[in-house]
Amino acid sequence: MGAWGHLFDENDDAADWLADFEDSPNWATVDEALAVTQANYIEAPNASNALAAAEVVAAGLGKASSRLEAGITEWASAHSTDAASRRVQAVAALTAIRDNSELQELWQEAEEYADWQTSVNETLSRL
DSSP, X not given: OOOOOSSTTSSHHHHHXXXXXXXXXXXXXXXXXXXXXXXXXXXXXXXXXXXXXXXXXXXXTTOOOTTSOHHHHHHHXXXXXXXXTTHHHHHHHHHHHHHSSHHHHHHHTXXXXXXXXXXXXXXXXXX
């Protein structure tokens, strides 16, 4: 059984994305993950990756989650101008995921739906 939790790094898809990103950080990977807003329907794995990518953007804006690996935070902080140029896209992606995605539907069926919404809103507040 895979990992599943309401925080951005508590599921397998996001954890794998973050591990790969830490090995080879680049903005193209973040851009690809945040491009979920271009889809008609945002599937859960893509939504999870976008949540993690938004955390990279927040870190670049100087508002990193304490749950984000230090290496990612340092890299993003060193590229703050690039992070700032992705802020609007990150906000759009998180809003779409929170309001209308497969991940939102899955959480809506769970007891922790409010916790998940709070987690997404907390990330949004740091963007």
